[in-house]
Amino acid sequence: MDQPKVFLYALSTCGHCRNTKKFLDAHDVTYEFVDVDLLPRDEMSKTIEEVRKVNPQVAFPTVIIGDKVIVGYRELEILEALGL
Numbered sequence: 001m002d003q004p005k006v007f008l009y010a011l012s013t014c015g016h017c018r019n020t021k022k023f024l025d026a027h028d029v030t031y032e033f034v035d036v037d038l039l040p041r042d043e044m045s046k047t048i049e050e051v052r053k054v055n056p057q058v059a060f061p062t063v064i065i066g067d068k069v070i071v072g073y074r075e076l077e078i079l080e081a082l083g084l
Contacts, residue, residue, distance in 0.1 A: 008064075
């Protein structure tokens, strides 16, 4: 079974975001991510609007796995969404 596409919206200063990255790495999950707070201001605004579409509270980390959105560092939900 192929792994669904995984994208992580994170903040460079967020401990839960760092833990999510470590968790994904530990499970050999291929993923893309963006540290929103490190983007140039205009890109940051666009990216925050992208996050708002799937997570109106704009909380971090926001993990998109396939069509499932997981807000926060939630190991069990991440594993379930990945089918692991």
